[in-house]
Amino acid sequence: QLQLQESGPGLVKPSETLSLTCAVSGVSISTDTYHWGWIRQPPGKGLEWVASILLRGGTHYCPSLKRRLTISMDTSNNQFSLKMTSVTAADTAVYFCTSLINGVPGYSWGQGTLVTVSS
């Protein structure tokens, strides 16, 4: 059974870089069937798609965040990661990692990790 588990710093200072990792178990992230992605949710607000990646299909980013984002895969450790530079308080959110099948996000979700941007 596919399981996802996010890990991250919890607290990041403004202007610094946020790094998140999603450990995948139950399936190889190299499998062509799956894309992998990140979705975030600011406290009390709605969902926002952030980025997705497919091993042989490239990367895709939310247009408003694109210049600050990098999503990557680590096939040797069966995990994928997200880096976001120059964070501000507006980036405070629960970050979920997710799987996409046939382009549909959200077949499986991690439990989410809260990232707070504050000095």
Add this chain to the structure above:
Amino acid sequence: QSALTQPASVSGSPGQSITISCTGTSSDVGAYDAVSWYHQHAGKAPKLIIYGVTERPSGVSSRFSGSKSGNTASLSISGLQAEDEGDYYCASFTNSITYVFGTGTTVIVL
């Protein structure tokens, strides 16, 4: 890209049917049969309940159904139950090869 528009809240009594709308544009909802719906309980990860406008993942109740007309998709819930309370979000693939979520709808079972 702008969020898809959903009503802030919808309510109904147990056993009734409700419908949630999701309005986008010809660049997202209207462009593809790639609308999905999610149900989220407070403090939990969302759960996929509809994909491809009308398809239900295995294990999702047949009380949930989806449809689309033009730039507006809809989620219907029949036989409303207390467990159906929570937040519902639509999402669509876009012609920028990205995804956009709806603003979210809180369902209240009276």
